Amino acid sequence: MPASGDSSPGDGADGCQMTVELGDRSYPIHVATLATGRFAAALVEATGDLSHALVIYDQAVESWAQELCEKISASAVRVDRRAVPSGEPSKSIQQYAELLDWILQSGADRRSVVVAVGGGVVGDLAGFVAASYARGIRFVQVPTTLLAMVDSSVGGKTGINLAGAKNMVGAFWQPDLVWADTASLDSLPERSYLSGLAEVVKYGVIEDAAFFSWLESNASALVNRDPAALRHAIRQSCLCKARVVKEDERETSGRRAILNYGHTFAHAIEATAGYGQWLHGEAVSIGMQMAASLAIQLGQCDADLLERQTTLLTRCGLPVRFPDADVDAMLPVMGRDKKVAHGKLRFILPSRIGAVELVGDVDESEVRRAVEAHR
Numbered sequence: 001m002p003a004s005g006d007s008s009p010g011d012g013a014d015g016c017q018m019t020v021e022l023g024d025r026s027y028p029i030h031v032a033t034l035a036t037g038r039f040a041a042a043l044v045e046a047t048g049d050l051s052h053a054l055v056i057y058d059q060a061v062e063s064w065a066q067e068l069c070e071k072i073s074a075s076a077v078r079v080d081r082r083a084v085p086s087g088e089p090s091k092s093i094q095q096y097a098e099l100l101d102w103i104l105q106s107g108a109d110r111r112s113v114v115v116a117v118g119g120g121v122v123g124d125l126a127g128f129v130a131a132s133y134a135r136g137i138r139f140v141q142v143p144t145t146l147l148a149m150v151d152s153s154v155g156g157k158t159g160i161n162l163a164g165a166k167n168m169v170g171a172f173w174q175p176d177l178v179w180a181d182t183a184s185l186d187s188l189p190e191r192s193y194l195s196g197l198a199e200v201v202k203y204g205v206i207e208d209a210a211f212f213s214w215l216e217s218n219a220s221a222l223v224n225r226d227p228a229a230l231r232h233a234i235r236q237s238c239l240c241k242a243r244v245v246k247e248d249e250r251e252t253s254g255r256r257a258i259l260n261y262g263h264t265f266a267h268a269i270e271a272t273a274g275y276g277q278w279l280h281g282e283a284v285s286i287g288m289q290m291a292a293s294l295a296i297q298l299g300q301c302d303a304d305l306l307e308r309q310t311t312l313l314t315r316c317g318l319p320v321r322f323p324d325a326d327v328d329a330m331l332p333v334m335g336r337d338k339k340v341a342h343g344k345l346r347f348i349l350p351s352r353i354g355a356v357e358l359v360g361d362v363d364e365s366e367v368r369r370a371v372e373a374h375r
Ligand SMILES: NC(=O)c1ccc[n+]([C@@H]2O[C@H](COP(=O)([O-])OP(=O)(O)OC[C@H]3O[C@@H](n4cnc5c(N)ncnc54)[C@H](O)[C@@H]3O)[C@@H](O)[C@H]2O)c1
Pocket: 058, 059, 060, 061, 086, 087, 088, 091, 118, 119, 120, 121, 122, 124, 144, 145, 146, 147, 148, 151, 152, 153, 154, 155, 156, 157, 158, 167, 184, 185, 186, 187, 188, 189, 192, 195, 196, 279, 280, 281
């Protein structure tokens, strides 16, 4: 089994547990409350001889992080904590360097564990700190946004941005444990919550037609944060991501690249608009629209796919246009995409709902047309 979802007695309203299987190891994803002693127990179990935790948290979840630190210290573990300013600009070399200095000053050693508490920004940043300090120390993800629960906390992509090149510096560094408590989403602003739904829709398009249909029927429940719908969406997303990551952990075979559907355009949208202007999920929503248009232009899929995708994204409250698109500015950014091979752009394009392909050799004029179609 590539990725497993344990049907334990705790599976249901109380939460669920899944496992990310890798070549030589595995780690658990718990979707469960932090309000019990189970988190501290799972942390100690996942990290072995834990004596020092470095909690790096988004300043927006200060009280959540404080509570977590108390739980960890209750297990006789020394805890140091540090806030990171909210927002995409924190995925920077400057923030990265400041965190490394702080870790050094805190007297960390190779048995210390970095615990990231926040959304994808803090997860990616703290993960890269963990991947590189002392050539790599252990790492735990406590996602507090929907996007981080369904995507960024799982799979081990960590990193920071360069101007005009998203996630350009980083490492594959898997966590030892992922713990998602959906109660932390109670304080998440609407815009950030909806942005996470874009990556959920992505899983339906790339791999799972039945899940896409389920999303079509349950979009309003999800938008209204219905607990059962939310649990189902998180679980299906994590299972899909774990399955793909297991098959191509370091994105070498092309299999993992399917998780990049919409992202060649999305990263160019984020970088040209200025990091933080569009939330990542919003940019992914528009990027998937552009990718679907490109696939239709190339005769790879029917117009019906774009219609269904547009309807679903719109019902999820997501943007489907980039009115300020400057394709001359976007193209050079797209040229730095990590899927580029021998100087040529490659895109993940759908052939039908539930199936995508890695496509190269696309004419620049077609790319321009796909961007213009969603201005
Ligand atoms: N590593 C991966 O596989 C992967 C996958 C997808 C996205 N990403 C990255 O993730 C980032 C986007 O993540 P995101 O959407 O979580 O954004 P984010 O981390 O910026 O969080 C969104 C906003 O919500 C706030 N916030 C976080 N948790 C909160 C809570 N519980 N209550 C109130 N406010 C809260 C943050 O301060 C921020 O303002 C991007 O940098 C993207 O590139 C990485």
